[in-house]
Amino acid sequence: MHFIFRLNAKLLGLLLVLPVAAFAQTAQKIPDTLEQRLKACTACHGAEGRAGSDGYYPRIAGKPAGYLYNQLLNFRDGKRTYPAMAYLVGHMSDAYLKEIAGYFADQHPPYSAPLATEASSSMLEQGRLLVLQGDKARNLPACASCHGKSMTGLAPYIPGLLGLPRDYLIAQLGAWQTGSRKAHAPDCMQQVASKLNPQDIAAVSSWLAMQKIPADSITPVLKADEYAQLPLKCGGVAP
Template sequence: MACTACHGAQGRAGPDGYYPRLAGKPAGYLYNQLLNFRDGRRHYALMTQLVDPLTDDYLMEIARYFSALDLPYPPPAAPAAAPDVLRRGKALVLQGDPGRRLPACVSCHGQAMTGVAPHVPGLLGLPRDYLNAQLGAWRTGQRRAHAPDCMANIVGQMNDADIHAATSWLAAQPLPASSKPAATLPAAPAGQVVPACGSAVAPRGTRP
């Protein structure tokens, strides 16, 4: 399969931290990303060339194949950030910043940060450089999603220090015993900001 030439054997991730893991990601999320590359919401020429001739049904077949793979994750890299930066990152990920109307990452990505089926990806097991690159792509508009584009709105409120702190803490966290996406999101705590997100529901034509 052409995917594994970049994304590693069985979609475990490329060796350079640039090509992310596909194995075990929610099928709806993988499908949406393939659509986004094909339809111009994400920009990477090689991916666009690969998926442009493929039908929706075949893209869903690819997504379901990788989603069904249950493979162990490697241990996380030791954090290079200072302890105060990691504390700030943990607070942003788990609590957000209500004073700035900045939601917690876990409000959409799940309390275990392993994602929520079928459309929301996990945040653990990803290199810091990849996380930084994706947040940067949201910020610049290189990466977009179905409206309302919650990630673009959230990242637009984050400064460089926020991004550095959040990605440093996330990249240093081990995976829980079960890395499978949650089936549903728990109710948000009182006072927590929960964004409206077009990526958390199926776009028209999606059949996860």
């Protein structure tokens, strides 16, 4: 009986040690690559940065590298306020943030299908007009005049607006209005957002969220001589 007890004790000890050893062996096999380290990003922003599933985490894959870099700087330096992002990038260097931006700019996974909306046809038409034509009476430029005719952005600093969830778009326009999201002065988006009323924001966000992504959604590059043609001067957009 004493022999059996000693044998069982040894077996139990072995069983307890094996999972620890297996875990240690597995941990040693995890590659120390940028892709592996950025799992912390894709946990919220979706695989390859293609967007989260809850409507609040935007697509970062394929966004212009300069734009992504500026946003990471803004989170780190307090111009944008979101605790999780501030915690993640709070102690990262400029060089590392630029490396992260470049990684996601090079990712081009397929876009998800646009989500259905309960917006009325009149609201969607209002959104379409504001996005494509603006409102001269309010000195409000069209979204397309900065974000590109196809709304897919202009590299290296201006992001596309297609493929973003309606709730995220509403939240960001509201953040510019309240000052909880800022950019380098002059803050052109704050100027635009300040002229929008709640119905404008709902209309623009609903219309954008319903648009299909062009098959050839390559982000064109804004040339040096084209910066002066933008309707507003933006501190985050520099030649």
